Amino acid sequence: MDEIINRLKKVRKGAMFIIEAPSGTGKGTVAKELLKRDSNIKFSVSVTTRAPREGEVDGVDYYFVTDEQYNEFLEQDAFYEYVDSQYGARYGTLRSEVDSFINVGQDVLFDMDWAGARQMRQKAPEDIVTIYLLPPSIKELRSRLENRGTDSKEVIEKRMGIILDKMSHWDEFDYVIVNVDLEETVFKIQKIISGERMKRVRQVGLKGFVRELVKEVEEG
Ligand code: 5GP
Secondary structure, eight states, X not given: OHHHHHHHHHTOOOOEEEEEOOTTSSHHHHHHHHHXXXXXXXXXXXXXXXXXXXXXXXXXXXXXXXXXXXXXXXXXXXXXXEEEEXXXXXXXXXXXXXXXXXXXXXEEEEEOOHHHHHHHHHHOTTTEEEEEEEOSOHHHHHHHHHHHOOSOHHHHHHHHHHHHHHHTTGGGSXXXXXXXXXXXXXXXXXXXXXXXXXXXXXXXXXXXXXXXXXXXXXTO
């Protein structure tokens, strides 16, 4: 029985989970917790032209690249999706980063904006699951951004300015969670993930499994 279960796991198709939220909603913390608790989810490390914040590690949080390197990726058609010049920096998801996981039944978690989610949905509609986190209040969100202490006042104002625009896209997402409590939010997303894994389209190994069940019946 264990052998069968292991084989079923191997032939499952990975899903792509996109979590989006206005800056300061706690998306990063939620993503870190999910990755820590479930070894079958891999983080898709994006490319960005922005400078690393304190504590951010190249190759872990982002691949930090120059504008020239970013242009080279564009020329090579290396991106699954990309956003140009948002917040004064550019971001992109490398195809190589994603495909190697999905094809061996590992799920991938993305940190990307609604524009990226839209591009991904067009490219791989069956593989994409999108989750939007809303902040409990704008006041809360502003104070979280300020307390983070990683951005200048000017950057915070800029981010606050685009929050309204970002939030207007909440209804393009499959699932919406108001992030009041970290534990609760992580728990809810884990439930979404396990439900999505059970979807027939993702359990590509089922056909063979059912065929074996039928054979067993026929053979008595
Ligand atoms: P930050 O600079 O705060 O890390 O990210 C700014 C915004 O860029 C966030 O909304 C984040 O989700 C988005 N972002 C990060 N990586 C990507 C990516 O690869 N593609 C797209 N479309 N957006 C991204």
